[in-house]
Every structure is written in C-alpha cells, then in structure tokens.
Amino acid sequence: MELTLYASALFGSVYLVALAVRRLRFRRDRARMTREARSGGKVVAGVGQMPAGAVRKFWLICGKHRIDCFVINYRGQFRAYINSCRHMVTPLDFVRYQFFTEDGSHLMCATHGAVYEPDTGLCVEGPCKGLALHALPVVVDHGEIVVGCPAGDLSFLREMAD
Numbered sequence: 001m002e003l004t005l006y007a008s009a010l011f012g013s014v015y016l017v018a019l020a021v022r023r024l025r026f027r028r029d030r031a032r033m034t035r036e037a038r039s040g041g042k043v044v045a046g047v048g049q050m051p052a053g054a055v056r057k058f059w060l061i062c063g064k065h066r067i068d069c070f071v072i073n074y075r076g077q078f079r080a081y082i083n084s085c086r087h088m089v090t091p092l093d094f095v096r097y098q099f100f101t102e103d104g105s106h107l108m109c110a111t112h113g114a115v116y117e118p119d120t121g122l123c124v125e126g127p128c129k130g131l132a133l134h135a136l137p138v139v140v141d142h143g144e145i146v147v148g149c150p151a152g153d154l155s156f157l158r159e160m161a162d
C-alpha cells in the first residue's frame, strides 16, 4: 500500500515537471520566433542550403501550438508542409529524414506507405487517398526561405501540436 502511494506521488511529480518543461519550452520558442520573424514567417534555410531534392525539418509556433514541419526543394520549387500524415497523426519520417520515395518522385509516409505529390501535398496512393498534407505559405526573401503559419482557423493544429 505504501509503495503504491510513493509510486503514485513519483509519477505525479514527473508528470508535473514534464508539463512545466513543455510550457517553458513553448514560451522560449514563441519568444524566439517573434524575435526572428520576417515576412510574416520564420527563416528556415538559405536557398543555397536547399538543392533539388533537399528536405529540412523545422518547427513553427502558430497561435497556441508548436508544430513540426518540413520544407522541400522539389524540382526547384520550395514547398512546406506540416509534418503530419493525413492517415494518422504521425510524422511522415518515422524513419528519420526519409520523406521522399526512392526515386525522389513523391513524398511518402514511412508508417503505412501513403504517397503524396510533392508539389501539392495531395495523397495519391494509400489509406488517405484524396486528402492532402497541410501546406504552409513559403516565400523567398533575400536568399532565405521563409515559412509562415497556415491562414484561418488554426483549431485543427490542436491534434498535431507537440
């Protein structure tokens, strides 16, 4: 009985500490994003760092949510998406930094193999066929790639925020 009480107190304390750390990290990242904001978004890479076929992961603070995202250079065009599959709320790169199919023609979710068009984010094969990745606005500003938050109602971010 006593052991159970100690274990409950320990787990409760760990949970509260984890919540506090998460909140502090969110505040720190939000302040950093506000400080570094440009053209309505965040600089995620230099154009020279993103040759064709390159992928870079980054995070954004959008409203009350911290979301994981990625930007790609697909045939010279920069596209950015929230890193969350449309089948289930899981990152596409379950295998770290593997976003493209072997031939580099499509994006692929490593969990169940959904295949997406890199330029539109549309799922063309797999369990979420017909749905699309959540696209983010991208601009190139003074040789840097700047990505912003999605427009409109951000409540859908709740389920995919970390």
Ligand code: FES
Pocket (backbone or CB within 6 Å): 085, 086, 087, 088, 089, 090, 109, 110, 111, 112, 113, 114, 126, 127
């Ligand atoms: S979670 Fe991506 S295909 Fe199932």
